[in-house]
Amino acid sequence: MSELTIGREPAGIAARSASNLYRAVWRWHFYAGLLVLPFMITLxxxxxxxxxxxxIDGIVHSDLKLVEVQESAAKALPSQMxxxxxxxxxGTAVKFTDPVSPDGSAEITVETANQGKLAVYVDPYTGKVLGALPDRGTVMWTIRYLHSLKYFGSFTRALIEIAGGWSILLVGTGIYLWWPRRQMGGVVSIRGTPxxxxxxxxxxxVTGIFVGFFIVFLAVTGMPWSGVWGAKVNDWVNGNNYGYPAGVWTGVPMSDEHANHLAxxxxxxxxxxxxxxSEQQNQARAVGLDEAVATFEKLGLHKGYAVNLPTDTSGVYTGSxxxxxxxxxxxxxxxxxxxKxxxxxxxxxxxxxxxGIEWGISVHMGQQFGLVNQLVLLAACIAIVVLAISAGVMxxxxxxxxxxxxPPLPADTRVFRxxxxxxxxxxxxxxxxxxxxxxxxxxxxxxSSIRPQRTA
Known part of the structure; x- marks a missing residue:
């Protein structure tokens, strides 16, 4: 056997790693882990x-988000709030968010001159202002931005995309390395002591084989948020009428504004x-927020909806x-x-x-199947941390x-093909x-080229 030039593995380990393919897979599994595991722990x-x-938001911001339910009291009108x-x-109110539950506060987004956008919380029963936070300033918005690395600029969205792809490679190579080869332990049982x-x-x-499916699922369903792949797929899906239904936009005067810029x-x-x-009605009196909200509720918009207010004479009320x-x-x-x-x-x-993508995103966020969805993904997240820590210790x-x-190079590098x-x-x-x-x-x-020169 040719002399090993990388890592200076002990002879026993080299002998147990005789398979060239095993060595090649092991080497790339190591590289994938080196790149991905720090991201996986954070994510x-x-x-x-x-x-x-x-x-969590309900606990941390209970003074702003929770109110006392008053069954017999009439609620304040949206315009009053x-x-x-x-x-x-x-400042200028730009959005009204309806309480999602009877004990929830209403949220008014106000564009101020000196403080930027503020989320102002109002008791819907009394109309009393409870306080304010910077728009998207709750602890969970902070966690969400940390999760997406948004605080660190657009470049980091590319890193998330790279980490997602390498995570899939990590799982694939990990399955090969785990695959039973006449051994009894280490397949579904754990031997020895710490x-x-x-x-x-x-x-x-063992942790990896049980959590591998979730790693791949979370990596794939997280890709729509990525900076390059997600944006290109979004353009392709919607550009080919596989996404939002282009037909409903026909016969309606359209602006050049994208919906995600408003809400x-x-x-x-x-x-x-x-x-x-309608331009023909620009001289008419604009309907107020109360009438717009009444229309949204008549149309059956789900509780917890947000209403973005028109910003100019051609603007619309957007309920989402x-x-x-x-x-x-x-x-x-x-x-x-x-x-209308x-x-x-x-x-x-x-x-x-x-x-399909929206379903995947909903499950990814722990929403689609309620508490079961949350608990299963919580267990998966804990297992991912265990996986990363055990990799580091090992x-x-x-x-x-x-x-x-x-891990050492295979003796025959053709296995890399x-x-x-x-x-x-x-x-x-x-x-x-x-x-x-x-x-x-x-x-x-x-x-591989320089290592032997340094260790010769």
């Missing part, structure tokens, strides 16, 4: 917290244009709601003069691709002194992942 921890966003919010926090490396090896392998939209409606109120139940997702645009629905889109109107215990501990074919296909589907694979191949070649 798992923030994702686990975000699964319970409503519950808006007036109260603007009186305390002067003092021994085999304990961490078995913990990693938080579902993935499938981000590219949808916003209609305009995206509850846990996908069937209740809905966006309605009303003419601000006649309160110009566009009314629900989940049932989405194209097949959009429905590597540290295996790593030879003075070496990075990269099959892996490369898989990597090329994956790179074509996910371009950023493909670029990162090429970079890693170059770095691996450089490392």
């Amino acid at each position: 798992a921890v923030t994702g686990a917290l975000y699964l319970f966003k409503d519950e 808006v007036d109260a919010a603007v009186a305390v926090y002067p 003092r021994r490396r085999i304990f961490w090896r078995d913990t990693h392998a 938080q939209m579902s993935w499938s409606l981000e590219q949808a244009k916003v209609p305009q109120s 709601v995206f509850p846990d139940d996908l069937a209740s997702q809905r966006v309605i645009h009303l003419d601000q003069y006649s309160s 629905p110009l566009i009314d889109v629900s989940f049932a109107d989405y194209g097949p691709f959009a429905k 590597w540290w215990k295996r790593r030879p002194s003075g070496s990075l501990g990269v 099959g892996l490369l074919a898989i990597l090329i296909v994956g790179g074509m589907i996910f371009p950023l992942v493909g670029i990162s694979l090429v970079v890693m191949l170059v770095l691996d070649w450089i490392y």
Whole structure:
């Protein structure tokens, strides 16, 4: 057998790794883990917290979000709540959000001169202003931005996409390494104690095989938010009428404004244009917020809806709601003069691709199947953290002194051809992942070339 040039593995380990294919898979599994595991820990921890966003926000911001239910009291009108919010926090009201439950407060989004957008919370029974936070300033919005790395700029969205692709590679190579080869332990059972490396090896392998499906599912369903792949797929899906139903926009005057610039939209409606109120009625009196809200409720918009107010003479009232139940997702645009629905889109109107992606996103966020969905994904997130920690401990215990501990190259490097074919296909589907694979191949070649000179 040729002399090993990478990692300086002990002879026993080299003998047990005699299979060239096993070595090749092991090496790329190591690289995938090196790139992905730090991201996976961050995503798992923030994702686990975000699964319970409503519950956590309700506890942390209970003074703003929760009110005492007054069964016999008449609720304040939306316009009265808006007036109260603007009186305390002067500015222009741009959105009214209906309480999702009887003990919830209403939320008025106010554009102020000095503080930017504020979310002002109002008791719907008394009309009293409870306080304010920066728009999207709750603790769960902070967690969501940490989860998506949005705080660190648009470049990090590309890193999320790369991490997602490498996570899939990590699972695929991990399954191959886990596959039983006449051994009894380490398949579904854990041997040894935490003092021994085999304990961490078995913990990693057993946890990985049970959580692998969830890693792939979360990686794939998280891709729609990615900066390159997600944006391109969104353009393709909607551009080919597989996403939002283009037919409902016919015969309606349209603006150049995208819906997601005005309000938080579902993935499938981000590219949808916003209609305009009729130019022929611009001299007429615009209907007020109370009438617009009454129209939305008459049309059956789900509780917890948000109403974006018109910002100019051709603007519209936009009512939108995206509850846990996908069937209740809905966006309605009303003419601000006649309160006539110009566009009314629900989940049932989405194209097949959009429905599939929206379903995946809903499950990813722990919404689609209620508490069961939350608990299952919470267990998966905990398992992912265990997987990452066990990988680190196992590597540290295996790593030879003075070496990075990269698994050795196979004696016959031709075994990489099959892996490369898989990597090329994956790179074509996910371009950023493909670029990162090429970079890693170059770095691996450089490392393999210079390492023997340094250790000779």
